Every structure is written in C-alpha cells, then in structure tokens.
Amino acid sequence: MDVNWSTIDPVRFAEKKESEGESPIYLWIGVLPGSLSFGRAQDAAVGCQKILRTAGFPDIEVSLRESFFFKSKGPRLFKDDGDVLDIINGMVDIRNPFTPSLGVQIAPGDESSHEGTGALYFRESEASGRILLLTTRHVALPPSRPSSRLYSRKDPGSGQRNNIIILSDKAYKKAADTMLETLEAQQSRIRRSESFVKSFGEPTEGESPENIKKREHGYTSIAGARWIIKDVNKCQNEIKSWEPPENRVIGNVIYSPAISVTSDQCIEDWAMINIDPDVIDLETFQGNVLYLGGRFSHGDWKRKMRSSVPDFKYPFGRLFPAQGVVSLDELCYSNQQDPEGTNHFMVFKQGTATGATIGWMAGIKSVIRHHDVTGSRRTSMEVAVHSRHDDGPFSAPGDSGSIVVDGRGRIVGMIFGGSGLGTKKFADLTYITPYAWLEERIRKAFPDSFLYPTKQVEDWM
Numbered sequence: 001m002d003v004n005w006s007t008i009d010p011v012r013f014a015e016k017k018e019s020e021g022e023s024p025i026y027l028w029i030g031v032l033p034g035s036l037s038f039g040r041a042q043d044a045a046v047g048c049q050k051i052l053r054t055a056g057f058p059d060i061e062v063s064l065r066e067s068f069f070f071k072s073k074g075p076r077l078f079k080d081d082g083d084v085l086d087i088i089n090g091m092v093d094i095r096n097p098f099t100p101s102l103g104v105q106i107a108p109g110d111e112s113s114h115e116g117t118g119a120l121y122f123r124e125s126e127a128s129g130r131i132l133l134l135t136t137r138h139v140a141l142p143p144s145r146p147s148s149r150l151y152s153r154k155d156p157g158s159g160q161r162n163n164i165i166i167l168s169d170k171a172y173k174k175a176a177d178t179m180l181e182t183l184e185a186q187q188s189r190i191r192r193s194e195s196f197v198k199s200f201g202e203p204t205e206g207e208s209p210e211n212i213k214k215r216e217h218g219y220t221s222i223a224g225a226r227w228i229i230k231d232v233n234k235c236q237n238e239i240k241s242w243e244p245p246e247n248r249v250i251g252n253v254i255y256s257p258a259i260s261v262t263s264d265q266c267i268e269d270w271a272m273i274n275i276d277p278d279v280i281d282l283e284t285f286q287g288n289v290l291y292l293g294g295r296f297s298h299g300d301w302k303r304k305m306r307s308s309v310p311d312f313k314y315p316f317g318r319l320f321p322a323q324g325v326v327s328l329d330e331l332c333y334s335n336q337q338d339p340e341g342t343n344h345f346m347v348f349k350q351g352t353a354t355g356a357t358i359g360w361m362a363g364i365k366s367v368i369r370h371h372d373v374t375g376s377r378r379t380s381m382e383v384a385v386h387s388r389h390d391d392g393p394f395s396a397p398g399d400s401g402s403i404v405v406d407g408r409g410r411i412v413g414m415i416f417g418g419s420g421l422g423t424k425k426f427a428d429l430t431y432i433t434p435y436a437w438l439e440e441r442i443r444k445a446f447p448d449s450f451l452y453p454t455k456q457v458e459d460w461m
Contacts, residue, residue: 003029003031003035003036003044004031004035004036005029005030005031007029007030008027008028008029008030009027009028009029009030010025010026010027010028011025011026011028012024012025012026013026024059024060024061025059025060025061026060026061026062026063027048027052027060027061027062027063028063028064028065029044029045029048029062029063029064029065030064030065030066031044031064031065031066036064041064044064045062045063045064048062049061049062075098075166075241075242075247075248075249075250075279076278076279076281077098077099077100077166077250077279077280077281078095078098078099078238079099079281079284079285080096080099080100080101080284080285080286080289080291080319090182090228091228091231091232091235092293092317092318093293093294094175094178094179094182094232094235095235096291096293096294097167097171097174097175098166098167098175098235098238098239098242099291100121100279100280100285101286101289101290101291101319101350102118102119102120102288102289102290102291102322102350102402102403103117103118103119103290103291103349103350103351103352103399103401103402103403104117104118104133104166105117105118105166105167105168105171105352106118106133106135106139106140106164106165106166106167106168106250106273106352106401107139107164107165107167107168107169107171107245108139108140108141108142108162108163108164108165109162109163109164109165109245109246109249109252110162110163111142111144112165112168112169112245112248113168113169113170114139114142114168115139115168115170115171115352115353115398116135116136116138116139116140116352116398116399116400116401117135117139117350117351117352117398117399117400117401117402117415118133118134118135118273118401119133119134119135119136119401119402119403119414120133120134120288120322120403120411120414120451120452121133121134121275121287121288121451121452122134122272122442122446122449122450122451122452123449123450123451123452123453124274124446124448124449125446125448125449126448127448128448129277130274130275131274131275131280131452132254132272132273132274132275132446132449133164133251133272133273133275134270134271134272134273134401134414134442135270135271135273135400135401135414136269136270136271136400136401136414136415136416137151137256137257137259137269137270137271138259138269138400138416139271139400139401140162140164140253140256140271140273141162141253141256141271148258148259148260149258150256150257150258151253151255151256151257151271152254152255152256153252153253153254153255154254154255161252162252162253163249163251163252164249164250164251164252164253164273165245165248165249165250166248166250167242167248168352168398169245171352172242172243172248175239176236176239176243179232179235179236182228182232183229183232183233186225186226186228186229186232187225187229189221189222189225190222190225190226193218193219193221193222193225194218194222196214196218196221197215197218197219197222200214200215203215249276250273250275250276250279251273251274251275251276251279252273252274252276253271253272253273253274254272254273254274255271255272255445255446256270256271256272257270257441257445261379264437265379266382266433266434266437267382267416267433268433268441269416269433270414270433270438270441270442272442272445272446286319286321286454286455287321287452287453287454287455288321288322288323288403288451288452288454289319289320289321289322289454289455290319290320290322290348290349290350290356290403290405291318291319291320291350291356292314292315292318292319292320292350292356293318293356294355294356295355295356295357296356296358298314301314302314304358304388304391305346305348305358305407307346308346308407309346309406309407309408311408312407312408320405320409321409321454321455321456322403322405322409322410322411322454323409323410323411323451323454324408324409324410324411325410325411325435325436325439326406326410326411326412326434326435326436327436328434328436328437331345331361331383331412331434331436345360345361345362345406345412346358346359346360346361346388346406346407347359347360347361347385347404347405347406347407347412348404348405348407349394349395349399349402349403349404349405349415350402351395351396351398351399351401351402351415352398352399352402353395353396353397353398353399354392354393354394354395354396354398354399357387357388357391357392357393357394357395358388358391358394359385359386359387359388359394359430360385360386360387360388361383361384361385361386361404361412361432362384362386382431382432382433383413383431383432383433383434384429384430384431384432385404385415385429385430385431385432386429387428393428393430394430395415395418395430396418397418399415399418399430400415400416400417401414401415401416402414402415403415403435404432411435412432412434412435413432413433413434413435413438414432414433414435414438415430415431415432416431416432416433417430417431418430418431419431
C-alpha cells in the first residue's frame with residue numbers, strides 16, 4: 001500500500017492515573033492530511049504490525065495521525081532600532097533588509113523567486129500572542145495556485161503550511177552583495193587614507209598645525225573604515241545560515257479570501273500571515289514603522305514632502321511610524337496641493353523592488369480590467385498613485401503588498417498592482433486598495449484583531 005507518510009516516531013502513551021508498569025511502545029506514523037481514509041489507515045496499521053512481528057517485534061503497536069513535517073526554527077530578525085553610530089556609518093542601511101520594519105521583503109517558501117512586500121503587522125487579539133502580517137494574496141499564494149477559493153488555516157494543525165520567507169533569492173543576493181561592496185569600498189578607503197597619511201611623513205617637532213590636523217583626519221578615516229568592516233563581517237556571519245530559503249522561513253499563510261471584485265467594485269486581494277514565534281524580538285520591535293533610509297537623504301524628504309505637508313518631520317532613526325487611517329471620503333476630497341497648485345494627495349511607501357518612493361494620488365478613481373490565467377475578465381474601480389515628477393516610478397513588480405501612507409503617517413492603502421508596458425520593469429501608474437475599505441474585510445475574518453502598537457518616535461529632524 002502506498003502511504004504518503006511524513007514522520008515515524010517511537011513513543012509511549014500514558015494516562016496520569018495509569019497503573020504501575022510501562023505502557024506499550026507505539027510507532028506513531030504521520031501521514032499527509034486527507035491522503036488516507038479511515039479504512040485504508042486501518043489496513044496500513046495492520047500491514048505495519050505484520051512487518052514488525054515478522055522482524056521479531058511483536059509487542060510494538062502502530063498508530064497513525066495526520067501531520068506534516070516542517071522546520072520550526074526560522075531566522076531571528078535583526079532589531080530595527082539602529083543606534084546613532086549605525087546611522088552615521090551606514091550600517092542601518094546594510095542591516096535593514098534583515099529587520100521587520102515595513103516594507104519587509106517576503107516571498108513564498110516554495111517559490112522563493114516570487115518576491116513581494118509585507119504591509120502591516122497585527123495582533124490577532126488581546127488574548128492571543130500571535131503576530132500577523134498583511135500582504136496581497138498574489139504575493140502569499142502566487143498565481144500558479146488557484147485563486148478562486150477561500151484559503152483558511154487559522155488552526156496550526158490543519159492543512160498544509162504555505163510558508164513565507166523573508167527575502168526572495170534575488171533580494172537575499174542583493175543584500176549580501178551590498179555587504180561585499182561595502183567591504184571593498186572600506187578597504188579602498190583604508191588604502192587611500194594610509195597613502196594620504198604617509199605623504200606627510202613621520203611627525204616632526206615644529207610641524208605645522210595644518211599638517212597635524214590632516215594626519216589626524218587620515219587616522220580617523222582609517223579607524224572609521226575598520227569599524228565598519230568589523231560590523232559588516234559580524235553581519236555576514238549572522239546571515240550565513242540564511243542563504244537556503246528553508247532557513248529564511250518567518251511564518252505561514254493562515255487566511256486569504258478568493259481574489260474577486262466585490263459589489264462595491266473593489267478588488268479583494270489580501271492574505272494574512274502568522275509570524276512564527278521567536279522570529280521577532282518583541283523587546284526591540286518597533287511595530288508598524290516604515291524605513292526611510294536608502295534612496296533619499298533626510299534633506300530630500302523634508303524638501304519633497306513639505307511642498308504638500310508643511311509640518312512634515314523626519315525621524316532621526318529613519319523609522320517613520322504608520323498610525324491613523326485616511327477615510328474613504330478624504331481619499332476623494334483632499335485639499336493637499338502639488339507644487340503647481342493642483343489638488344493631490346501626497347503619499348510614500350517602502351517596497352521590495354523600488355525602496356522608498358514618493359507619489360501623488362488623485363481623487364478620481366481609475367477603471368481596471370483584470371485578466372486572469374483562465375481568460376476571464378473582471379472590472380474594478382481603484383485608487384491610482386502617480387509618480388512624483390523626476391523621482392522615477394512609484395512602484396515596480398515586487399512592491400505588491402507595500403503599505404502607502406501620507407506625510408503624517410496615516411495609512412492610505414496597500415499596493416496590489418500597476419499598469420504599463422510589459423517590457424518595462426516599473427509601473428506608469430500604481431493601484432492601491434484603500435485601507436479604510438480593507439480594514440472592514442479584515443475585521444470580518446479576524447474580529448478581535450488590531451494593528452500592532454507602534455512605538456512613539458522621540459527624536460525628529
């Protein structure tokens with residue numbers, strides 16, 4: 001008989017009030033859920049017992065259970081609250097891909113080249129310790145799988161796990177390559193600085209103050225480069241074991257409604273991920289904060305955002321809190337203006353493909369026709385985000401799931417797609433699901449859930 005078994009464990013079962021003496025040994029055989037009827041399970045158990053008796057083990061019993069084998073230990077994500085020195089020397093940028101800050105770079109465990117972005121963290125309830133992560137269904141459960149049925153696995157013991165990993169293969173390689181490039185740059189910096197110091201010769205009595213200061217500057221540069229090299233080497237050692245995708249598992253999909261266009265003409269495309277215990281250090285976890293480092297300096301952020309949000313503030317630690325929700329009415333009737341005086345809603349996001357980007361959102365909805373793999377077509381009305389002048393595209397493939405916020409950190413929506421020529425690697429227009437609408441859908445499935453509390457930023461620039 002062909003049995004899809006997963007594990008075989010020798011165990012003893014005992015009741016608390018059982019009489020003296022050892023209980024019998026069982027071979028506890030795990031079989032894939034739904035793969036064996038009760039009758040066939042009985043036949044399989046009898047067959048196993050015959051084999052055991054023939055082999056000289058007549059006293060061993062056989063019991064079958066439904067179960068999967070999975071690796072329970074995922075990576076421990078780095079803390080997302082870099083100290084002052086990390087910010088000054090750029091280590092916060094190098095470490096960020098390995099932290100839980102938004103947008104966290106994710107991919108399905110069995111399709112690790114299919115990258116996307118995590119949107120927001122939730123607590124399942126006050127009583128539950130589970131941390132949930134929102135994203136789109138087409139990221140968590142790729143198009144290669146049926147999208148027309150509800151997916152639900154809220155009970156950890158039910159059904160097959162669909163694992164989610166941090167960093168697609170491409171994203172992991174990019175982060176690792178950045179470390180190598182940083183090491184090369186700092187080693188080059190040391191060589192240049194040593195040559196610079198050598199050009200002044202040995203210190204002499206009566207040397208000019210200017211030469212003394214320049215030599216000290218060279219030594220300081222060498223010391224700074226060596227410090228960065230030490231930190232990068234430490235980071236490299238910490239992520240060596242992360243390279244295989246199975247070692248980057250951070251959780252699994254527990255719920256996702258079928259992709260559909262609802263009666264109010266919105267596309268429903270979302271999924272909830274349960275983050276495995278011990279993946280996030282709750283002592284240092286900042287909650288729903290977007291990382292603003294990388295592409296723009298803090299001066300760029302202030303200049304670009306203050307044209308529409310005069311009181312925009314930049315967090316010293318580069319972690320911008322997402323809190324509050326923009327209502328559906330305000331999405332359509334905003335009084336924010338772009339530099340030309342046109343009413344627009346200024347927003348930004350952090351995503352896997354394009355990093356931190358800034359865009360404008362018009363109040364009039366766009367009409368989208370969705371074509372799926374079966375050839376069927378559906379039409380929906382969606383909110384579009386336009387790129388900001390010469391800043392480049394607002395999103396690209398891989399940014400699906402990114403959360404979009406306004407200049408005050410209020411949650412606007414989640415990216416689910418874009419439009420443009422297929423030959424381009426970016427979107428001309430980006431489309432988002434309004435969070436105020438999505439929140440109602442989430443509450444129906446998780447009635448006691450709430451956004452994970454965000455730590456308050458104390459230092460602003």
